[in-house]
Amino acid sequence: MPQVQPLLPWQLERERELWRRLLLADPTLAQHSPLAERALSAKGSPLELLAEAVPREAYAAALLTLRREPPPPLEWAALSVLGEAGRGSQGIVYWALRGSERLALKVLSQRGERALARFEREVTLLQRMEHPAILPLRAAGSHEGAAFLATPACLGGDLSARAPLSSEGAIALLRRLAAGLAHAHQAGVIHRDLKPSNVLFDERGQAYLSDFGLAHDERAEQLTETHATLGTLPYLAPELLGGGARAAGPAADVYGLGALLHLALTGAPPHGSRTIGALALAARGGFRGLPPGPWDASGERPWLEAILGLALEPNPRQRADLATLARAL
Secondary structure, three states, rough: OOOOOOOOOHHEEEEEEEHHHHHHOOOHHHHHHHHHHHHHHHOOOOHHHHHHHHHHHHHHHHHHHHOOOOOOOOHHHOOOOEEEEEEOOEEEEEEEOOOOEEEEEEEEOOHHHHHHHHHHHHHHHHOOOOOOOEEOEEEEEEEEEEEEEEEEEOOOOEEEOOOOOOOHHHHHHHHHHHHHHHHHOOOOOOOOOHHHHHEEEOOOOOOOOOOOOEEEEEEOOOOOOOOOOOOHHHOEEEEEOOOOOOHHHHHOOOOHHHHHHHHHHHHOOEEEEEOOOHHHHHHHOOOOOOOOOOHHHHHHHHHHHHHHHHOOOOOOOOOOOOOHHHHHH
16 A cells, blocks of 8 residues: 655645545445544544555545645745745745745746746646655745745755765666656656756755756647757757757656766766757767776676666667666666
């Protein structure tokens, strides 16, 4: 039976409301009324009690119903904004507190309908996904005309501050990120901007995929102009360089994973930081091998280079998919 993570107060109340609906809608659950009463008054998660009492299918349906519902509007007045955490091309990130929970608050600063549509798309995509390796959405709303969203604060820094990792650490990281991306792809979401600053770590050292602001939604109308280049150059797949944003598919994220693995192992992207033309030429030439490193003494070079070769294949049609990459790992 799936494990239910500790929930916030609003999530517990949402679960209790779900229980009420289930008991009204499904007569087969009536036989569990004593358990239901205990669930509705318990301090813990009602879904944990539901999992013990009803068939697996009913539990899965209940959990899916709960996860599909968006979080409640975040009232700005309920936040204590602690200070600015950073700035990007689209917005400003603040550290904030809601009760005892520390949040990262992303506020849209870029003007225009397209910027707002992309921001709202990010909220929609985050609501669609729930995976241990994807930074979850806590809430979204607007304040004084500015849209914002809130996610848990990751205080362990990003991948750029931790690389290079040991071979074991880099492979463990890639496995976790690949599992998160597989979930995103199943939900019709292509990240498109895999880079070190979008891999965040919490205080325990757990890694999370973050920032779906440039993500492509395979189930909706495209927001990107046909010839626009989106993403961070050293980590972009060759098909996305030079204005191929519409060519973004799952294979582009596999390439990004390979570039992140190279950085995690060596401290640098696979083809360095060059101009877009030089990067495109180098990327299309394929992966040339790892530099000298600890993988030589350990005998891991052939295995690591095989994995990198699968992910960094320049032709997206010949590039390994996530399932093949997972088997190689």
